[in-house]
Amino acid sequence: MASFISLQNIVKKLKETGKYHIVFLGDSITSTEWVHPNWREVVEYILKKELEKIMEHWQDPSWGIRCFNAGFDGATTKDMLVKLDKYVINPDPDLVIIIGTSNDKDFKLSLREHKTNIQNIISRITQTGSDCVFCTSPTHLDYQIDPSYEPYVAEVSSIFPLPNSLFIDLYDKFRTFPLDRLYTFISEGNEVTGEKPGDTDPDHPNQLGNAYIAKVLLQEIFTIYFDPEKYIKSTLKGDKYPQY
Secondary structure, eight states, rough: OOOOHHHHHHHHHHHHOOEEEEEEESSSHHHTTTTTSSSSHHHHHHHHHHHHHTOOOTTTHHEEEEEEEOOOOTHHHHHHHHHHHIIIIOOOOOOEEEOOTHHHHHHTHHHHHHHHHHHHHHHHHHHHHHHHEEEEEOTTTTTTTOOOHHHHHHHHTTTTOTTTTEEEOOOHHHHOOOOOHHHHOOOBBBTTTTTTTTOOSSOOHHHHHHHHHHHHHHHHHOOOOHHHHHHHHHHHTTTTOOOO
């Protein structure tokens, strides 16, 4: 399978402009400010390591690749549109990765509004010349009990293919992983979703879950193989440069 973005194309941009900016847009699944390593950190680390292997100077990817966190806890696609210019377009991105739009369901946005908002977000991004990767939210821990996000997945998948864009159905891919090991955080309670304090948080993956998100993205976007189990074991051993 050909990569959506080849490493050689990134090398070319780094040599021509000295920079390659990646913006991560979404809700709490993207912000992930309470879990480390999170999938954003893993993607940045692995991408730089792979580029170091093929570039003459390690500083080129290490200094040239800059990543920006535009994840907003609790945000809907309507909120993301409001934040788009300042936090996504302004950093002059070469690539925007979007994860986390299931709040539209929880805040009762219609299927039509969900689809239209995402179309507008992607259109605005690609008009700047940036590539865009749109991912559905990862599978809920209790997806067999609560399939209410599935109509939103079906609705947004119908807009692809789009120019300079890649669609990844993370909702579908995640359900094949060991969910009981990926969701172990204890919830502080959530009035919107009905979670009670002390419940297992069914929405926010732990460190290993974030590594599995990174596995999907690295493979689907860049065709980079990544072993999340090996990576997390390496971090727990205290390796300065985790193996993968």
